[in-house]
Amino acid sequence: MTDPLSTPTRIWTPSRVLVTRSAADHPHSAEILRRCEAAGVEDIEMLTGDRLTGLRGENERQTYALAKKTLAVVVAPPSARKPQPIPPSADWRIDLARGCPxxxxxxxxxxxxxxxxxxxVYANLDEVLDGIPTHAGRGAVTSGTLERGHEGTTFELSCYTDPLGxxxxxxxxxxxxxxVGAGDYGDGxxxxxxxxxxxxxxxLTIDHGxxxxxxxxxxxxxxxxxxxxGTARMPARITALRRLALAGYRVGLTIAPVMPVPDWREQYGRLLAxxxxxxxxxxxxxxxxxIITHRFTESSKEILLSWYPATKLEMDESVRSAKRTKFGGVKYVYPKEAMAEMRSWFLDELDRVLPDAQFLYWT
Structure with missing residues (x-):
């Protein structure tokens, strides 16, 4: 029997690619199409307009399955090209894409x-990255701070996708x-x-500076x-982290979403080790x-249950604490006592196992 932990990661390749009319005019679209063709994608459709059609199936499950097989090459509108603050992670967020495989x-x-x-994926990459020089030297998370100032002004790539996927x-x-490695947008x-x-x-082959x-x-x-x-197994991710670090990249752990599963101390302890x-x-x-703990909202729960009706993911409001967001919504987090217990354990374990790591935040 095959050990699931040793199964190679299957790289996601879309079954079909849709290219909007406006996106087709951008140079980066040619690179995207070159890569898609090299990956064996045969169903590539050049749309006559900018509206994406044919995305829905007969029900939510079919719609989900169809969407997860599709890559759309589109143009980021002006509203999506303006860098947005994203504390506590970075000074600014810029999006290369939206949606995740x-x-x-x-x-x-x-x-x-x-x-x-x-x-x-956004075809107008030049315009998306143009937000970097206009916001360099600004920001309140890393730019000009004592703790993280050596990183300069930080830009988070794509909170709405997994860009490496x-x-x-x-x-x-x-x-x-x-x-950025070549200094096209400055040294800071x-x-x-x-x-x-x-x-x-x-x-690993890029001069990332x-x-x-x-x-x-x-x-x-x-x-x-x-x-x-559909993601890489944990040993593969840790191996990739090592390879990146050996190639000179600054690296990090995003331990998320933390869940107090049975034997959570032992499991997270093995992970850190x-x-x-x-x-x-x-x-x-x-x-x-x-470190980010698991949370959900009423709307996210409804959507997730339509996508994964048989999920064993705990989303029980009765055992959670309701927390109001800055936008007036409500998210359900773990009770205060559980959060305090997990946070204390993680900080102690990090200090013991990874003493040279810089802990940024818990949420």
Missing amino acids: AHCQYCYLAGSLSGPPVTR IEHVTGSVAEAVRR VSLRFTTKFDDVDEL RRTRVRMSVNADEVAHRFEG DVAEALRDVPDLDLTVE
Whole structure:
């Protein structure tokens, strides 16, 4: 019987690609189409307009399945090209794409993006990256701060996708890393992104100038194996983290979403020990840690249950605490006592196992 932990990561390749009329005029579209054709995509449709059609099936499950097989090449509108503050992660957020090919049953995007969960990559990459020089030197998270000022002004790549998960058919991350590494936008800026994928080969060959931090999204075995479909296995992610660190990248852990599953201390303890062993002999290691606990909203729960009706993910409002967001909504988080217990354990364990790591935040 095959050991699921040893199964190679299957790189996501869309079954079909839709290119809007406006997107077809941008140079980066040619690179996207070149990569898609090289990956064996045969169903590539050049649309006569900018409206995406044919995205819905007969029910929500069919719509979800169809959307997850589709890559749409579109133009980012002006509203999506303006960098937005994104504390506590970075100074600013810029989006290379929206939508994700993974099948995480707690999907952060559920309720955040409207319509079928199609992955949309932006063809007007030049315009998207033009937000970097206009916001360099501004920001309140890293820019000018004592704790993280050495990172300069930080730009989070794509909070609405896993950019590495689609990179082999887009090339957007490589181009952004290359430009920032070459100093095209000045010396005082850096990029950062989080991924659950391990296809880092192309990134290892780029002259990144140590101006990009790649963070691996990691979790306890039970959480990752049960709820993170279509992603790299945990050992593969940790190996990719090591390879990136050895290539001189600043790296990080995004431990998320933390869940108090049975034996959570043992499971997360093994995770941290595995990371420590993988990074033990890396020279000039620059490692950060961010920890995010699981939460959900009424709308995200409804969407997730339509996508994953048989999920075992705990989304029971009666055992959670309601927390009002700055926009007036309500999200359900773990009770105060459970949050305090988990936070205390993680901080102690990090100090013991990864003492040189910089802890950034818990939420």
